[in-house]
Amino acid sequence: MTxxxxxAQYAGLQKxxxxxxxxxxxxxxxxxxxxxxxxxxxxxxxxxxFEKEIGSRGLDAxxxxxxxxxxxxxxxxVVIDKPGFAxxxxxxxxxxLARRLVADFLAGDDPCYEFxxxxxxxxxxxxxxxxxxxxxxxxxxxxxxxxxxxxxxxxDYIARDGYAALAKALALPxxxxxxxxxxxxxxxxxxAGFPAGVKWEAARGAGDGVKYVICxxxxxxxxxxxxxxxxxxxxxxxxEGMIICAYCxxxxxxWLYIRAEYPRAxxxxxxxxxxxxEKGLLxxxxxxxxxxxxxxxxxxxxxxxxxxxxxxxxxxxxxxxMPQTRPPFMAQSGFRGRPTVLNNVKTFSYVxxxxxxxxxxxxxxGTPGTPGTAVFSLVGKVSHTxxxxxxMGTTLRRLIxxxxxxxxxxxxFKAAQIGGPSGGCLPEAAxxxxxxxxxxxxxxxxxxxxGLVVLDEDDCMVAxxxxxxxxxxxxxxxxxxxxxxxxxxxxxILTEITGGRGNPASLEVLRELAEDVQAGSLCNLGRTAPNPxxxxxxxxRDEYDAHIFEGRCPALMCKELxxxxxxxxxxxxxxxxxxxxxxxxxxxTRADGLKEIDQQKCVKCDNCRKACPPEHDAVVKLSPPSLxxxxxxxxx
Amino acid sequence: xxxxxTLTIDGREIRAAAGGKLLWAAxxxxxxxxxxxxxxxxxRPAASCRLCFVEVEGSAAPVTAxxxxxxxxxxxxxxxxxxxxxxxxxxxxxxxxxxxxxxxxPANRSCGLQKIARERGLKLRxxxxxxxxxxxAIDESAAAFSFDRSRCxxxxxxxxxxxxxxxVGAIGFTRRGLERTVTTFEDETLAESICxxxxxxVHACPVGALYFKQxx
Numbered sequence: 001m002t003x004x005x006x007x008a009q010y011a012g013l014q015k016x017x018x019x020x021x022x023x024x025x026x027x028x029x030x031x032x033x034x035x036x037x038x039x040x041x042x043x044x045x046x047x048x049x050f051e052k053e054i055g056s057r058g059l060d061a062x063x064x065x066x067x068x069x070x071x072x073x074x075x076x077x078v079v080i081d082k083p084g085f086a087x088x089x090x091x092x093x094x095x096x097l098a099r100r101l102v103a104d105f106l107a108g109d110d111p112c113y114e115f116x117x118x119x120x121x122x123x124x125x126x127x128x129x130x131x132x133x134x135x136x137x138x139x140x141x142x143x144x145x146x147x148x149x150x151x152x153x154x155x156d157y158i159a160r161d162g163y164a165a166l167a168k169a170l171a172l173p174x175x176x177x178x179x180x181x182x183x184x185x186x187x188x189x190x191x192a193g194f195p196a197g198v199k200w201e202a203a204r205g206a207g208d209g210v211k212y213v214i215c216x217x218x219x220x221x222x223x224x225x226x227x228x229x230x231x232x233x234x235x236x237x238x239x240e241g242m243i244i245c246a247y248c249x250x251x252x253x254x255w256l257y258i259r260a261e262y263p264r265a266x267x268x269x270x271x272x273x274x275x276x277x278e279k280g281l282l283x284x285x286x287x288x289x290x291x292x293x294x295x296x297x298x299x300x301x302x303x304x305x306x307x308x309x310x311x312x313x314x315x316x317x318x319x320x321x322m323p324q325t326r327p328p329f330m331a332q333s334g335f336r337g338r339p340t341v342l343n344n345v346k347t348f349s350y351v352x353x354x355x356x357x358x359x360x361x362x363x364x365x366g367t368p369g370t371p372g373t374a375v376f377s378l379v380g381k382v383s384h385t386x387x388x389x390x391x392m393g394t395t396l397r398r399l400i401x402x403x404x405x406x407x408x409x410x411x412x413f414k415a416a417q418i419g420g421p422s423g424g425c426l427p428e429a430a431x432x433x434x435x436x437x438x439x440x441x442x443x444x445x446x447x448x449x450x451g452l453v454v455l456d457e458d459d460c461m462v463a464x465x466x467x468x469x470x471x472x473x474x475x476x477x478x479x480x481x482x483x484x485x486x487x488x489x490x491x492x493i494l495t496e497i498t499g500g501r502g503n504p505a506s507l508e509v510l511r512e513l514a515e516d517v518q519a520g521s522l523c524n525l526g527r528t529a530p531n532p533x534x535x536x537x538x539x540x541r542d543e544y545d546a547h548i549f550e551g552r553c554p555a556l557m558c559k560e561l562x563x564x565x566x567x568x569x570x571x572x573x574x575x576x577x578x579x580x581x582x583x584x585x586x587x588x589t590r591a592d593g594l595k596e597i598d599q600q601k602c603v604k605c606d607n608c609r610k611a612c613p614p615e616h617d618a619v620v621k622l623s624p625p626s627l628x629x630x631x632x633x634x635x636x
Numbered sequence: 637x638x639x640x641x642t643l644t645i646d647g648r649e650i651r652a653a654a655g656g657k658l659l660w661a662a663x664x665x666x667x668x669x670x671x672x673x674x675x676x677x678x679x680r681p682a683a684s685c686r687l688c689f690v691e692v693e694g695s696a697a698p699v700t701a702x703x704x705x706x707x708x709x710x711x712x713x714x715x716x717x718x719x720x721x722x723x724x725x726x727x728x729x730x731x732x733x734x735x736x737x738x739x740x741x742p743a744n745r746s747c748g749l750q751k752i753a754r755e756r757g758l759k760l761r762x763x764x765x766x767x768x769x770x771x772x773a774i775d776e777s778a779a780a781f782s783f784d785r786s787r788c789x790x791x792x793x794x795x796x797x798x799x800x801x802x803x804v805g806a807i808g809f810t811r812r813g814l815e816r817t818v819t820t821f822e823d824e825t826l827a828e829s830i831c832x833x834x835x836x837x838v839h840a841c842p843v844g845a846l847y848f849k850q851x852x
Contacts, residue, residue, distance in 0.1 A: 303812070320809065325683040325703045478790075478816030481686045485729040488814055489765050509764045516725040519697060519718070520686050 003171030009287045010167035013279055017155035028061035028082040028106055030054075033075065033147055035068035035232040036264050037225065041075035042094065049098035050078075054106065061106050067233020069147030070387035071129075072379075074117055077147070080105060086123035088116045120148070134384065134403045139365060141373050142349035143389045146233035151268050154275035157236040163281055165352035169244045170289040177355060178204060178248040184359035185371050186351070190216055190307075190344030191422065191448045192524070193370065193437035196351075199341055202331035203249040206339035211251040213242050214335060214342045217258040217265065218312060220304040221420025222471060224451030226375045227345040229387050231258065231265035234349075235272035239295060241348030243286065244355055246293045249341055253294060257312055260299040269297055304421075304475035305525050309334075309342045311477065322477045323523035344449060346375055366392030370436035374447070380417070380454035383408045397431035400454055411456040414555075415540070419448025421468045421475075422528030424535030425461060444535040446528060460557035461540040462547055465532045466494040472529040483526030486517035490533060498558045500624075502548040511537060551624040559604045563625035566608075568594050570618035578619060581611035599628065643710035652706045657681065659688050659701035662714065669714055670723055670752040672730075672842050673791035674702045677800070682792050686726045687752065691716045698722055720756070727758050732765040734843070735786040741844040742851070748842030749789070768814075777827035781838045781848045788818055788845035794837035806831035818845075 032038070032047040050063045069077055074091025080101060081087040088111055090101065097115060104110040111126075119126040129135045149156035157163070169177045182197030203211060215238060219227040231238060242254050258266050273295050276282040284292045298316050305311045306321040313335045315321035334340025350372060354362045363371040370392040379385050382404035390399060396416050400406070407413050415425040424445030426433070433439050437447045455464060473487040493510045496502045514530035514537070521527045537544065546552045553561040566578065566587075573593030586601035587608060595618075597608070609619040622628065639654040645667050652661035660676055662669050673685040681702040689698040693711035698719050701712075713719075730749065738744050738760065753760045772785035790809075795818060798807050806829045810819050820829035838846040 325681060325700075474813065476813045478811070478813040479682075480684045481726045481729050484790075484813060484816065485733055485768070486725075488768065489729070489732065492766065512721075512764070513725065516722055520689070520722045520726060522683055522686065 006171045006287045006289050007167050009280075010164065013163070014158050014161075017158035020155045021159040024062065025081075026083065028059070028080065030061060030063045030106075031066040031079040031081070031148075031150070032063065033068055033077040033079075034065040034264075035147075035229055036262070037068050037072050037229065038075045038077060039264070043076035045095055046076050046078065046093050046098050049095040050102060053099045053102040057102065057107055059102070059106055064150045065152065066149065067146045067151050068229040068387060070143060070229070070389075071117070071384070072386040073384045077117070079120060079147075080111075081120075082106065082111075085111055086126065087120040088113075088126065089118050089120060089129075090115050091117040133405065134388070137390055137394060137398055137403050138388060139373055139391050140389045141353050141365075142230065142234075142237065142346060143375060143387065145237065146229060146387075149234065151233055151235055152271050154236060154272065154279060157234070158279075161356070162236050162352075163240055165355040166240050166243055166281065167287055169247055169355050170287055170291060174204070174248045174250070177244060180359050181248070181351065181354060184354045184362040186347065186354060186362070187370055187372075187437060188343055189346035189350075189375070189449065191419070191446060193447060196343055196347050199331055199343070200245060200248050202329070203251075203339045203341045206332055208250070210253070210336075210338045211249055212335045212338055212340040213246045213249065213251045213254040214312070214316075214340060215242055215254070215256045215345060215348055216307060216309070216312060216342055217256055217262070217345045218300045218307040219259065219262075219345075219449060220302075220307055220475075221422075221448060221451040222468075223377065223379045223453045224420055224449060225377045226387060226450045228262050228265050229377075230345050230349055230375075231262070232268050235265075235269050236276065237349045237352060238345055239269075239272055239276055239282070241351035242295065243282070243293055244351050245341055245343070245348065247291055249339070251341070252292050253296070255296050255298050255316065255335070257298045257300055257306075257316065259302055259306075261302055266297060266299060273297070303477070304471075305477045305523070308523050308525055311523070312342070313340065320477075322479045323525070325522065346449070367434060367436045369438050374435060374450065376450045376452045378404050378452050378454070380452075381407050381411065381413075381456040381459070382454040392436045393434040395432050395434055396426065399435070399452070400431070404454065407454065407456050411458065413454070414457050414459055415455040415461060415464075417453040417455060417464065417468075417532075418451070419446040419528075419531070420451040421471045422446055422524070422531055423448045423451070424531045425455070425464060425539065426535065427539040430539075444538055445531065458555055458557065460498070460553050460555035461536045461543045462494065462553075463498050463555075463557050465536045466491065466498055468532040469494055469529070472525065476525065476529075480522035480526060482517045482520040483522065483529065486513055486521070486526070487529055489513055490517070490530065494533070497544065497547050498553075499560045500547065500551050500558070502544075504548060507544060507548060551626065553623045556621040556623050558623075561625065562604060562621045562623045563599060563628050564597050564602055564604060564606075564608060565620055565622050565628060566595050566597055566612075567618045567620060570616050571595055572616050572618070575613060575616060577611040577613060578608035581607040583607065599625075641706050641708040641710075643706055643708070643712065645712045646714055654706065656706050657702055658690065658692075658704040658706050658710070658712060661706050662690075662701060662712075667714060668755050669701050670727070670756060671702060672748050672752075672789055673793065675793055675796050678796060685730070685789070685791055687723055689719045689722045689726075690714050691719055723752075723756060724758055727752055727756075728762060728765055730789050731760070732762055733768050733770060734789060735770060735784070736761065736767070741787065742847035743787075743841075743844030747844060775825050776849075777825035778831065778833050779827075780833055780835060780850070781846060783818075783826060783846050785817060785845065787843050789843055790816060790818065791842060792818075793840040793842065794818060794846055797836040797840045798831075802832070802834050802836050804830060804832055804834070807837070 078093045118129045186196045187193040310324040311321045330340045384405045469491040473491045476483045478484040514533045518530045571594045586598045612619045670687040673682045688701040691713040770786045775783040
């Protein structure tokens with residue numbers, strides 16, 4: 001079939017889609033963000049409130065679900081698109097606000113600007129997200145449509161030029177498409193940063209037999225949700241990227257490996273696959289080109305190590321999800337022993353954009369070594385948590401203080417934990433490093449798949465290292481010596497240190513073990529597991545020393561190294577809020593009417609400190625506990 | 637005759653069959669490299685014990701000899717500061733999870749761990765690490781041999797012979813992380829399982845985890 005015929009077929013699909021969405025646009029539209037983040041914040045009752053209120057008022061307005069716009073701090077998010085007004089986004093919407101918006105805006109003409117977060121299109125009345133400090137830094141490629149289309153309506157995607165890249169690719173010889181991906185230097189966004197084009201070329205060159213394309217959506221880092229949000233918000237983008245990949249390498253079958261803990265993503269991908277088949281975008285002769293490809297979903301059972309490609313493939317084959325030695329590499333012998341391309345959700349998501357706009361356009365963003373953007377889930381002690389997309393080369397400082405708008409509560413920044421359990425903790429001094437795969441590796445962290453947890457002065461770095469080691473120890477598959485036993489011993493040493501039982505010798509053993517587990521483990525789970533230890537030892541050695549030599553936790557976080565104390569000067573005789581809050585009756589009223597904590601009984605639950613009214617603010621944490629002198633409850 | 641390649645190990649020139657792995661080329665020529673999990677016939681090595689590290693010229697970091705294919709002109713050193721350090725750590729990690737009572741062990745003097753200690757001058761006791769508690773009931777159900785998991789180093793050689801040589805498939809790895817263990821289907825005793833008590837696994841065991849009740 002000729003190139004012109006393929007493009008004509010696509011043009012037909014797009015015409016239909018545009019016509020359908022245009023009809024919908026003539027009516028007021030309420031879009032409720034119902035990705036997992038929105039649902040967790042209460043989006044479903046909000047959606048029902050809109051439907052009920054619109055129904056009872058007999059209004060002609062539609063309520064649809066959308067994905068995640070990335071402004072997690074303000075979920076549930078709702079966009080109201082009423083003809084005659086710029087589309088407006090409202091944050092932290094609840095049932096009451098939903099009813100009010102229906103009454104005032106949909107039934108009346110008052111957009112309730114006082115509740116609006118931003119407008120989505122430039123207008124004379126209200127600022128848009130792009131005028132936020134965050135909007136200035138962000139450059140959205142793969143998140144561009146997220147939250148703005150209905151992920152369960154393929155026409156929404158096609159109307160916004162979805163699958164145009166596929167039509168363009170199918171009209172070209174596969175080598176030419178592959179050359180464009182290679183020229184773009186698209187590096188794998190799963191964490192390692194290996195050039196996708198090189199992988200594809202190897203698989204393409206691996207003979208003519210059966211080949212597979214697999215999308216790795218086994219996202220498992222604590223605090224990371226980029227892949228989930230993309231699958232829930234713009235599933236067709238991933239599918240389109242996978243089809244183009246399959247066309248380049250000559251595969252007829254593809255799989256999405258999605259962890260079973262992502263039921264919404266699984267459901268939306270299933271819907272998207274079904275709709276794509278109905279439109280002739282998957283299956284026999286895609287867009288009439290003669291190229292056949294179809295997709296299936298495999299649900300991972302939740303082992304972190306199955307994000308590692310050999311373990312992932314093993315688990316798909318029905319074996320234990322455990323890594324194997326390489327070579328052979330996936331491109332030669334992967335799933336079922338056949339040449340396989342395995343890329344991350346985000347990597348596939350860039351593909352349609354590169355095909356549409358070209359390698360040179362892609363290389364216009366980012367750093368020379370890593371073109372394009374980086375997607376981060378920005379969480380932790382940061383004011384505006386969310387899913388963000390910034391050009392590679394953006395500094396951590398810009399990401400945390402401009403995009404994330406800094407640390408809440410006037411607290412002081414301490415570290416950025418980047419790359420999850422395989423990543424590291426970077427201090428203030430590293431904030432001006434432009435982020436890309438190579439610079440972060442130099443700093444001791446890794447890009448990872450995009451988890452970024454901000455830590456402030458209240459976070460103990462030894463405890464943070466311990467948290468991640470507990471995770472990797474638990475997720476170690478147990479196959480190789482270094483990871484199975486090394487993570488256990490490292491965790492034990494960290495537990496000793498945070499428990500006040502550390503000693504200088506065990507700190508040295510910890511460092512040696514960390515280096516050896518890094519050098520000696522079989523797969524990258526083990527090889528990167530010591531990163532949280534190595535980076536905290538490198539940048540926050542003073543905190544380890546304080547725990548070991550002074551029995552002091554500088555962040556006042558490690559329970560065994562702190563004591564709670566009520567400052568008599570601040571305590572009020574007229575208040576006993578703390579007494580009732582204590583679950584173990586450790587707080588008593590002294591003869592003079594002030595309150596005091598029985599240190600023998602105290603379980604350091606922090607309830608009293610929270611209960612103490614701000615006007616008194618009398619409960620403090622002390623470390624080391626020896627600050628409480630021999631005299632009951634009086635600090636030195 | 638298969639094609640031969642020439643490589644250098646510790647300054648010695650060695651000829652080995654092309655396509656083979658470095659570990660076997662070295663061992664066949666009397667050059668010792670520590671190992672526990674390696675099985676010559678296994679196409680894709682387990683590479684799980686992490687003891688056979690060597691330096692290969694051109695590689696930035698030590699590599700495992702069991703996975704390194706032999707090549708013409710390959711220059712290998714079996715010892716270096718980095719290699720010795722990795723071997724020492726992997727060895728001590730394994731010891732920390734191994735019931736260290738050599739005098740009571742049926743594998744005393746024929747033990748793979750003792751051999752490594754002897755060859756590399758390592759101590760058969762923990763110098764830096766604390767022993768991990770390892771309590772496991774001994775499976776004495778089979779007529780001729782017993783299985784003591786507290787001595788098992790999880791090399792997997794017993795499983796390999798059980799499946800690939802004896803073609804029985806009575807045992808396999810189950811569970812993850814520290815709980816990883818060699819066991820039968822549904823954790824039955826060996827006598828209850830499909831094990832035919834051929835004893836090949838006992839010969840394959842490099843330590844004293846599987847041992848004959850009557851010394852042979």
